[in-house]
Amino acid sequence: MDAGRQGEGAGMDTGAGAEIGFGAVAAAHPGRIALVEPDGTTLSYGELDARAGRLAHALAGLGLRPGDCVAAMLPNSRAFFELRLATGRSGLYFTPFSHHFTTAEVTHVVTDSEARVVVVDASLVEVAGPALDAAGIPAERRLVWGTRPPPPGWTDYEALLTTLPTTTPLPHPRAGGVMLYTSGTTGRPKAVRRALSDAPPGPSPYELDFMARVGVRAGAYTQLCAAPLYHAAPGLFANMAMQLGHTVVIAERPRTEEWLELIDRHRVDVLFAVPTVLHRALRLPAEVRGRYDVSSLSAVVHGAAPCPPEVKRRAIDWLGPVLYEFYAATEGGVSAADSADWLARPGTVGLPLASTEVRILDGDGRPVAAGETGGVYFRPAVPFAYHKDAQKTERSMRDGYFTAGDEGYVDEDGWLYLRDRRTDLIISGGVNVYPAEVEAVLIAHPDVADVAVVGLPDPEWGQRVAAVVQPEPGIRGDDAFADRLAAHCRGALAGFKVPRVIEFRERVPRSEAGKVLRREIRLDAAAGPTPGA
Incomplete structure (x- = not known):
């Protein structure tokens, strides 16, 4: 069964008159708060723009050129945003990875990605240090964030930014890219790599369509970023918050009730969360949930794992029709559905995104009829390859269509439903x-x-x-x-x-x-x- 993009252009209002692109937002609203850090420290768009510019100059001064890679081992923090913005205007790849990795795992990612600069949180230098030794990263290109002075053999992240210009070092700013490592359920994880273009920095039409499909608009909204930013979806939402002019409230592993407290205190409009967060919030006693005003929420977006229907119904009853669901993988986005879509078709994960086609194939690679279960394949809107693994890339594709190994079906109207992972x-x-x-x-x-x-x-x-x-x-x-x-x-x-x-x-x-x-x-x-x- 083939399913093309349905309802092209639906929901494309990203905020009338609002600036699109971090640079445009920073120029128009330099005093708008861009980030609220866990300790309450704030950073304006103008300040963040200047720091990202200085960091871009620092990376160029360390010898990095378009196409090189910067890796980072950080908890949710301001540094993540600065690195993503700096690499994103310098034509560099950015590879954030889990701050829970072991030394062996850090060694693999840094070596495999060919990272030329690695940024590490101060609390993680004992884990990362031996890995960077093994990968041959010299002291001047291993940056420590979060402590001063730096430990021996490391360079102070903040010190690099003190005297540099705030402009972009390239004559013509060039968009970078994010190269993330898949979770690697078997064997070592592999990086999903997309070719860089000569386009200027800023969100792509595909990214803007995706955000519109999940209820996220441009403007002076507040977004809570509490999921790990080195994962694909949380990282995308964090970056798009900057491109759309949001104020981002950064949190690191909040407890269930703390999610509600943060929403209430900061009048959060946009939230990305995995279904487990919704389930745990619903399990709080009614009197606990009642202490917090969550009526500011206009888009509660969930993905990454299946959401049990009972959990989703109760969440919609509690929060209103503000839940949006998407189906995606690190390799690309597939579909999205709003609350009304889901209530009308319980269990659907939506219609295909713009420029994305879905096929349901049997074990021999033949399309199946509407309503029949098979392997879910999709043509990514942006082509990719697994870094240094052409065989893995080939095994995951059929005629240009990729599968994450999920089983599902498409109904007569093109709505996609998932059953489970084939391996499960x-x-x-x-x-x-x-x-x-x-x-x-x-x-x-x-x-x-x-x-x-x-x-x-x-x-x-x-x-x-x-x-x-x-x-x-x-x-x-x-x-x-x-x-x-x-x-x-x-x-x-x-x-x-x-x-x-x-x-x-x-x-x-x-x-x-x-x-x-x-x-x-x-x-x-x-x-x-x-x-x-």
């Missing part, structure tokens, strides 16, 4: 069981805080359905609770989908992007069926 599919007795469907039922139980469903080897059925459950505080993970959960599932699922094994854990392992780390879930394959299942 459970085949029990020859019948397909999609973990996301079972998880959506289990997470709706009031005593379940989090859940992951996997398949276990079974000599008779091939695989049997198993669930790892994180109980809500105060709920005992015992046989009686397992019986209640099995009965709950039987009321909503066919018998073959009901978990035969339920294991209770203190937490369900998830990535910082909110994705279940199924590879970390290890159940006893010899465990018998759960009582009552």
